[in-house]
Amino acid sequence: MRTDGRRTRRLAGSETAACAGLTALVFGAVLAFGASDTAVAAVFAGLYALSLVILLSACGWARRDLARLGGWTVPAVLAGLLLAAVLAPLTPWTPDGPHPVWRFLPDGLAASTLDRSAVLLNVLNLLGLFCLYVAARVVAASQTRGRRLLAFMLWGLGIYAAGALVHHVGLRGEGRLSATLLGPNSAATVFAAGVVMAAAGLAQRLRRTGSAVLKKGDPRAVALAGLAALLVVCLLMTASRGGLIAGLVGAGMFTLWQVFAGRRMTRTGAVVLGGAAVLLAAVLGLNGAGLVIERFDLAQQDLDIRRQIIAPHWRAFLSAPWFGYGLGSFPSVNQMLMTEATLRELHNVRAVHNLYVQWLEEAGIVGAALMAALFGERMAPVVRAAFGPGGVGIWARGAVCAAAVFLIHGLSDFALQVPAIQALAVLGLGAIGGLVSPRRETRGAKPDTAPARLALAGGGACALVALSMAAPMLAAKVGGDLADWPTAPADALAAGIERGLARRDLSPRVLARLDKLSRRELASRPGSGSAWLRRAAIDAAAGQDGPSALALERSFTVAPLQTSLFSARTMFAYERWDRLTPTARTQTIYQLSAEWRRADWKRKEFVRMANAIHNPAGRVGLALQLTALRLQQP
Numbered sequence: 189m190r191t192d193g194r195r196t197r198r199l200a201g202s203e204t205a206a207c208a209g210l211t212a213l214v215f216g217a218v219l220a221f222g223a224s225d226t227a228v229a230a231v232f233a234g235l236y237a238l239s240l241v242i243l244l245s246a247c248g249w250a251r252r253d254l255a256r257l258g259g260w261t262v263p264a265v266l267a268g269l270l271l272a273a274v275l276a277p278l279t280p281w282t283p284d285g286p287h288p289v290w291r292f293l294p295d296g297l298a299a300s301t302l303d304r305s306a307v308l309l310n311v312l313n314l315l316g317l318f319c320l321y322v323a324a325r326v327v328a329a330s331q332t333r334g335r336r337l338l339a340f341m342l343w344g345l346g347i348y349a350a351g352a353l354v355h356h357v358g359l360r361g362e363g364r365l366s367a368t369l370l371g372p373n374s375a376a377t378v379f380a381a382g383v384v385m386a387a388a389g390l391a392q393r394l395r396r397t398g399s400a401v402l403k404k405g406d407p408r409a410v411a412l413a414g415l416a417a418l419l420v421v422c423l424l425m426t427a428s429r430g431g432l433i434a435g436l437v438g439a440g441m442f443t444l445w446q447v448f449a450g451r452r453m454t455r456t457g458a459v460v461l462g463g464a465a466v467l468l469a470a471v472l473g474l475n476g477a478g479l480v481i482e483r484f485d486l487a488q489q490d491l492d493i494r495r496q497i498i499a500p501h502w503r504a505f506l507s508a509p510w511f512g513y514g515l516g517s518f519p520s521v522n523q524m525l526m527t528e529a530t531l532r533e534l535h536n537v538r539a540v541h542n543l544y545v546q547w548l549e550e551a552g553i554v555g556a557a558l559m560a561a562l563f564g565e566r567m568a569p570v571v572r573a574a575f576g577p578g579g580v581g582i583w584a585r586g587a588v589c590a591a592a593v594f595l596i597h598g599l600s601d602f603a604l605q606v607p608a609i610q611a612l613a614v615l616g617l618g619a620i621g622g623l624v625s626p627r628r629e630t631r632g633a634k635p636d637t638a639p640a641r642l643a644l645a646g647g648g649a650c651a652l653v654a655l656s657m658a659a660p661m662l663a664a665k666v667g668g669d670l671a672d673w674p675t676a677p678a679d680a681l682a683a684g685i686e687r688g689l690a691r692r693d694l695s696p697r698v699l700a701r702l703d704k705l706s707r708r709e710l711a712s713r714p715g716s717g718s719a720w721l722r723r724a725a726i727d728a729a730a731g732q733d734g735p736s737a738l739a740l741e742r743s744f745t746v747a748p749l750q751t752s753l754f755s756a757r758t759m760f761a762y763e764r765w766d767r768l769t770p771t772a773r774t775q776t777i778y779q780l781s782a783e784w785r786r787a788d789w790k791r792k793e794f795v796r797m798a799n800a801i802h803n804p805a806g807r808v809g810l811a812l813q814l815t816a817l818r819l820q821q822p
Contacts, residue, residue, distance in 0.1 A: 197332055202247050204336065206327050210320070211340040213239055214615050215348060217608035218378075222369045226309055226679055227661035229607040233316025234654025236611065240319040240647040243326065244640050251640040253329035254322075257625055260639065263565055267318060270558040274311055274551055277301035277514035284508040284552070289715045292742055301514030302521060302715030302746075305678035310515035312657060313607055315650045320611055321566075321618040322643055328622025331580070337619045338583065341612075342389055345382045346415045349422045356425065365425035369606060371538075376431025377603035378612065379423040381590040384438045385616070386416040388586025391446055392579045429490075430600040438593035445574070445585050494541050494600060496533045500525045501540045505549040512552035520715040521549065523747035528782045535751045535786070539605050543598030546605065566621060567591065573624035580623050587620040671705055678719070681709040685722045694729050702726050717747025721757055728760075733767045740768065744775035754783050759797065762806030777813060784817045 199207075217223040217232045243250045277300040280286035286298035301307050328334030352367035352375070364372035390412040423435055504521055505512070513521050518539060526534050540546040547556045567588070574584035594604055594613060603609050653675075660676035663669065664683035670676060671684025688694070688702045706726050709719045720743035727736035740761060747753065761768060761776040768776075784794065794814055801807040 199332060199336060200249075203249065203327075203330070203333050206243055206247065206250070207333060207337040207340050210239060210324060210327060210337065210615060211344045214320075214341075214608070214611045215344045217611050218348060219368050220608070222374065222609065223607040223611075224370055226306075226677070227658055227665060229313055230309060230654055230658035230661065230677075232607065232611065233313045234651045234658060236316040236320040236323070237647045237650035237654060240323040241644055241651060243323050244644050244647070249330075250326050251637065254326050254639045254643065255636045257325065257329055257622070259569075259625065263562060266558060266562040266565060270555065270562055271311065271314070273511060273555040273558050274307070274314070274515050276511045276554075277517075277552075278304055278307055282511040282552075284510050284512075287508075287513070287715070289746055292714050293710060296711050299514075300508065300511060302517050302524070303514060303519075303678070303713040305712040306516030306520075307514040309657065309677060312650070312654055313610075314515075315646075316654065317610060317614045319647050319650055321614050321621075322647075324615050324618025325622040325625070328619040329625070331623055334619055334623040335579075335583075338385075338389070338616075338623075341616060341619070342382070342386055342412075342415060345378070346386075346418060349379060349382070349418050353418070353422055353425065364427045365422060367422075369609070372426040373428045373431060373597075373601040374603040374606050374609060376423055376426040376428030377434070377594060377597045377601065378609060379419050379426065380431050380435030380438060380597070381593045381613075383416055383419045383423060383435055384442055384590045384593060385586050386412055386419055387439060387442055388582055388589075390416060391442075391586075392582045395579060395582060428601075430597045434593045434597040437596055438589040441592060442586060442589040445589070446582070449581070449585075493533055496530060497537055498540055498542050498545055500530060500534070501545055501549050505545065505552075508552065509548075510552045511554055512548065512550045515550050515555075517550055517715075518546060520713065520746070523717060523750045524715060526747075526749045528749065528785070531749050531751075531782055531786050535749070539602035541601055543595075543602060543604055546602065566617060569624050570617075570620050583620060584624055587616065590616070672701075676708075678709050678712040678716070681705050681712070682719065682722065685709065685726070689722070689725050689729065699726065699730050703730075715746050717743045717750045717753055717757075719743075720746065721753060721760065725760065728764060733764070736764070737767065737769045737772050741772045741775065744772070744779070748775065749779055749782050751783070751786075754779060755797065758810075759801070762798075762801050762810045763803045765803055765806035765809050780810075780813060781817060784814075 213232075213235055217228075220228050220232070223229045223232050244254065276282050277284075280290070280298040280300060282300045284300050287300055287302055289302060290296070290298035324337065327337055348367070352365060356365045356367075365375060366372040367375045367378075369375045369378065390409060393406070393409045393412060423431060501518075501521070504525060522534055522537065540549065544556070547559065551559065570584050570587050573580055574588050575581070576584070591613075598604055604613065656673070656675040657677055660670035660673050660680035661683075664671070664680050664687075669684050669687060671681050673680075676684075685702055685705050688698055688705075691698065694702075703726055706719070706723045709716075710723060713719055720739050724736045724739035724743060727733075727739055740757075743753070743757065750757075758776060758780060761772065765773070780794075784791065798807060798810040798814060801810055
């Protein structure tokens with residue numbers, strides 16, 4: 189095969205293995221339900237770091253090419269500043285000041301964040317992405333390897349899309365396609381960006397010979413056209429309005445850019461691409477057309493819901509504008525913001541549904557500005573290359589337009605908050621960045637080993653930290669208990685506490701251990717309603733009615749209407765109804781009334797809940813309250 193007028197060299201086995209390994213690793217995260225679980229995300233962050241260590245340790249060409257690649261100083265400084273900015277909420281010394289929730293723990297060091305554990309886990313994920321970017325850029329330092337890596341990514345996406353489509357049509361047969369990304373909108377972002385990159389691959393193939401290769405049945409050109417067709421069908425099957433709009437904008441940008449690039453045969457190829465896109469959308473998308481039209485009919489209604497979700501979180505950002513509440517703090521902030529007026533919209537959302545508002549809320553103006561600066565600095569050479577000639581220019585144009593897909597859809601959704609999609613985007617950015625980056629000549633000079641040593645040290649440290657944090661969480665998922673590890677995150681501590689509370693007989697020794705774990709959890713995330721409920725249960729088991737009632741009050745204070753806690757918290761409160769404070773009783777009744785009005789379809793469960801209460805005062809109290817709620821019905 190010829191590329192840019194030169195015969196490409198044959199890759200060594202280690203080079204092909206590096207391309208395939210990075211692609212398989214990232215798609216492994218995609219298959220693991222987007223690595224959305226915190227434990228799985230921590231594991232993959234460690235694997236990204238480990239992949240960099242293995243690459244530099246085992247491959248001499250990787251160490252050599254890392255030394256050849258220049259321009260690391262500015263991104264390293266920006267990355268360092270970004271890390272400092274997102275770690276700042278762990279302290280009380282930001283301009284936003286400590287959050288009021290830390291007043292519940294007067295003996296500990298306060299912080300601006302609500303959840304130190306979430307911040308540390310998200311910083312770990314960020315470090316893993318840094319390692320993945322360096323590995324991808326080193327692999328793509330050779331244009332032959334870079335093109336191979338991009339090809340593997342495209343065909344990996346094609347295999348994934350084909351599997352998702354077969355599973356959806358063959359097993360589900362209805363609804364919207366979400367693949368393994370837990371949401372059709374997130375899947376739509378991936379498929380839309382994939383359509384643009386598949387179009388770039390096809391345009392690169394048509395660059396030298398024009399559209400004649402399609403007529404002659406060129407296998408690679410036909411395969412790329414088929415890949416674009418498959419991704420368009422999957423995009424339509426998601427019925428994502430934002431994804432479709434972002435995909436159309438990205439594909440339109442790429443097609444027009446190709447037309448006005450004015451290169452030899454480019455216009456013909458662009459016309460072929462545009463015509464193919466129209467035909468594919470019209471012919472192959474008929475199966476999902478009805479669902480797409482139905483979704484657009486609901487656009488105004490869903491837009492109003494989005495506004496109701498975004499508005500309270502925008503106000504929360506304005507309360508802590510400089511450094512935010514900390515990465516990963518959205519669940520805690522969302523529970524704290526919830527009122528009966530916003531309960532229907534906020535009770536089950538996983539994100540703000542606006543990438544930029546969520547970044548501002550979690551990282552503040554400083555963190556968001558540094559992230560934008562780092563992204564802009566990394567994209568600048570890609571944009572410059574996009575105005576250049578040759579195959580690299582085509583791939584760069586595709587990358588810019590694919591980035592536009594992510595950024596446009598980020599106005600109404602949160603795909604870039606999904607860890608696996610972040611990794612997929614970073615892998616692609618690293619591959620394109622390696623293709624377009626300048627190389628320093630090292631002929632006759634001994635390669636500088638300092639960059640490799642520094643990268644090895646950083647990757648190794650990140651992998652060890654990931655192991656120390658992920659192991660307790662993974663152990664908890666398989667029935668183990670490593671909550672006593674000093675590096676155990678709050679989720680592992682919570683699992684250890686709940687396992688201990690499930691025992692029938694709690695000895696003083698067990699209670700002492702649970703007390704210690706609970707204090708550690710609260711010192712990590714005092715903004716968690718479930719953490720305070722566990723504290724209340726431990727105090728109740730120890731016979732401490734006053735501290736138990738106070739902990740229950742604090743659970744309601746930080747998460748007044750948390751629906752996932754409703755059953756457990758209501759049962760706990762009514763089982764101890766005669767020992768609660770008036771404030772705790774009022775808070776319990778407030779959530780009970782709000783749930784009664786929100787979930788009118790499950791009111792029979794409320795009656796079963798009342799019948800299951802053993803405490804006589806609690807059983808009577810809950811029955812009377814349910815009777816009062818029935819009488820209030822119109």
